[in-house]
Amino acid sequence: MRALAWHGKHDVRVDTVDDPGIVNPRDAIIKVTSTAICGSDLHLYDGYIPTMQSGDILGHEFMGEVVEVGPKSTLKKGQRVVVPFTIACGACYHCGKHQYSACDNGLPADNQDIAQELYGQPMSGLFGYSHMTGGYAGGQAEYVRVPFSDVGPIIIPEGIDDDKVLFLSDILPTGWMAAENAEIEPGDTVAVWGCGPVGLFAVQSAFLMGAERVIAIDHFPHRLELAKKFGAETINFEESETYEALMLMTGGIGPDAVIDAVGLEAHGFFVDNVIDQIKASTFLGTDRTHSIRQAIFACRKGGRVSMPAVYGGFVDKFPLGAFMEKGLTLKTGQTHVQHYMPGLLQAILDGKIDSDFLISHRLPLEDAPKGYKMFHDNQNEVTKVVLKPGMTTAA
Incomplete structure (x- = not known):
């Protein structure tokens, strides 16, 4: 598949990488239909966030179609979902308090020591945001593996355009x-x-x-x-x-x-x-x-x-x-996205929240490096860049 990878400060490239697969029973594989460049991604682009490694796949604001599920996932193939940027188990002490960004089990065991040393305690996992937050592959890609898919993603009703709900993944709940x-x-x-x-x-x-x-x-x-x-x-x-x-x-x-x-x-x-x-x-x-x-x-x-x-x-x-x-x-704190998604989705459906006014540019995934540079260098006109895998020309 094609995915945007970090190779150093101001060096991001769309590479051909292996397709993701089911690793754990609660996993799902999402075919990405929309993914956005977040202001937080620019901190990675500028080299401010530690523990990044060359080849890491970026992106934590994304949504798409379920194409494969593990035996313990509650999702079904063909469903459209928005995926929260926080990766949380739903069953630990903090998840029980709806403090999903503080989940004890969102980080793989091998990554917990990094966060422990930097911050005193590990936080939840995050998509596409360094190895201290789990080293998970992000959503600026054609496909993504979603851990704990029975807890995180929210199902989107038919007939609702991606642009109206994409930001449930991060910036609207934040x-x-x-x-x-x-x-x-x-x-x-x-x-x-x-x-x-x-x-x-x-x-x-x-x-x-x-x-x-x-x-x-x-x-x-x-x-x-x-x-x-x-x-x-x-x-x-x-x-x-x-x-x-x-x-x-x-x-x-x-x-x-x-x-x-x-x-x-x-x-x-x-x-x-x-x-x-x-x-x-x-x-x-x-x-x-x-x-x-x-x-x-x-x-x-x-x-x-x-x-x-x-x-x-x-x-x-x-x-x-x-x-x-x-x-x-x-x-x-990082946002407890899973806690806020249902209420905010309903507010969007009821017309109480304007959620797509931000989008200034829509680009093919292949133009992601251009999108990063545009967003970084011209933040007056470029308010939000949405990447569309499968799109051939900018909109």
């Missing part, structure tokens, strides 16, 4: 959980750093959860315009000082809740960010954490901080004093 973690109350003002896909879904979700005002922060004009379509007020951090603007907009109090949807590759010419970039380039640090610092400073006293954004390692200059003195709370 934006929803980000808003949920912000513990939004009716009348709240919520500030969202980053108008990428997760940030835009967080904006939409915050309004659905009762926020009176949502303030979206970015520097890409097109993305800010998308946020405005959902009713958000906006701050372009290249034109205004974000902290000062937020204080002015909230009468000096600060937002009730803040959401960091930027993560470890924050942009902007700020003193702390420049220092972070120097440290990263000289291997003295890993993450650029300007956005979470700024969110903590701007949040009102007694407010809530939600951090769906990806961070990879240790950070310095974290404003722990401000965090404590202001009495803030922080919630974060």
Whole structure:
């Protein structure tokens, strides 16, 4: 089959590789019909996430048709399914609490030591996202093996286009959980750093959860315009000082809740960010954490901080004093996708959530390297790239 493989920083290629097969009784094989390039994939593309190996198949946002099942899978051949990016067993202590991204059994035994050393405890497995998350082949391919297929994939009704449900695999539940973690109350003002896909879904979700005002922060004009379509007020951090603007907009109090949807590759010419970039380039640090610092400073006293954004390692200059003195709370983590998929699918079917507005480009799988470069280099116009195995020309 054909699949997109990682070969190093800014080096991804569509290779011919072996077709996947059933390994465990709960496995299923999916023929991929749509797969997206996620903002988190750019962290791999930029070489920020450790334990990648040349030849690893990328992609964790995908859906398709069931073509083969193991004897203990609950899926049937011919069903259309969306697959969550988290790989979870459904039976351990954490899965019992619907904390699927903390599953004890999602990682193969050989990979658990890596995560244990890096993070203290192993997390769930993830598709196409390094060997510390299991080394699983990802979904930017013609076919994928899906472990625990009786727990993860959600069956899609006939007549629903891929574009409307594809993002159930990751970014829609992630934006929803980000808003949920912000513990939004009716009348709240919520500030969202980053108008990428997760940030835009967080904006939409915050309004659905009762926020009176949502303030979206970015520097890409097109993305800010998308946020405005959902009713958000906006701050372009290249034109205004974000902290000062937020204080002015909230009468000096600060937002009730803040959401960091930027993560470890924050942009902007700020003193702390420049220092972070120097440290990263000289291997003295890993993450650029300007956005979470700024969110903590701007949040009102007694407010809530939600951090769906990806961070990879240790950070310095974290404003722990401000965090404590202001009495803030922080919630974060990989998304418990399986927990949110049924409700969000119903919201899409009911027309309550706009889920396909993000897609700016549809490309054949063979053009995936072009798609990565486009997304990486031009994030104003390129909001979301969806790859279609079997497509011959771009749409």
